[in-house]
Amino acid sequence: xxxxxxxxxxxxxxxxxxxxxxxxxxxxxxxxxxxxxxxxxxxxxxxxxxxxxxxxxxxxxxxxxxxxxxxxxxxxxxxxxxxxxxxxxxxxxxxxxxxxxxxxxxxxxxxxxxxxxxxxxxxxxxxxxxxxxxxxxxxxxxxxxxxxx
Numbered sequence: 001x002x003x004x005x006x007x008x009x010x011x012x013x014x015x016x017x018x019x020x021x022x023x024x025x026x027x028x029x030x031x032x033x034x035x036x037x038x039x040x041x042x043x044x045x046x047x048x049x050x051x052x053x054x055x056x057x058x059x060x061x062x063x064x065x066x067x068x069x070x071x072x073x074x075x076x077x078x079x080x081x082x083x084x085x086x087x088x089x090x091x092x093x094x095x096x097x098x099x100x101x102x103x104x105x106x107x108x109x110x111x112x113x114x115x116x117x118x119x120x121x122x123x124x125x126x127x128x129x130x131x132x133x134x135x136x137x138x139x140x141x142x143x144x145x146x147x148x149x
Contacts, residue, residue, distance in 0.1 A: 053147035075108035
């Protein structure tokens with residue numbers, strides 16, 4: 001059986017969010033073997049993870065300025081690193097924003113609750129792609145934008 005040539009990714013853009021897109025994507029995926037499907041899954045998760053990490057850095061830069069300005073920290077110096085531990089819920093392990101460790105430019109470490117804002121949402125999104133486990137630490141360098149587990 002001859003397969004129709006695959007459209008370029010640019011050709012799929014107008015179809016995104018439509019039934020035509022779903023059908024075309026399904027047709028393309030049906031042409032792949034298990035190894036290729038696995039490669040696509042890994043690439044998608046990496047892209048999602050990078051997107052969520054960027055969103056987290058943006059949210060943390062804003063939120064850490066707010067907590068320093070509100071004098072909720074042990075130092076008035078800017079925050080340069082943020083570290084999150086993990087906690088377990090019924091549906092798995094997640095990053096714990098309730099006891100975030102903020103390292104200030106002067107070396108002081110403040111423990112702050114960053115729950116109930118966009119930081120919580122970004123951490124939940126990130127946990128879905130990087131799947132933390134007990135004892136893991138997520139470190140965010142606010143100067144470089146680096147997010148490491």
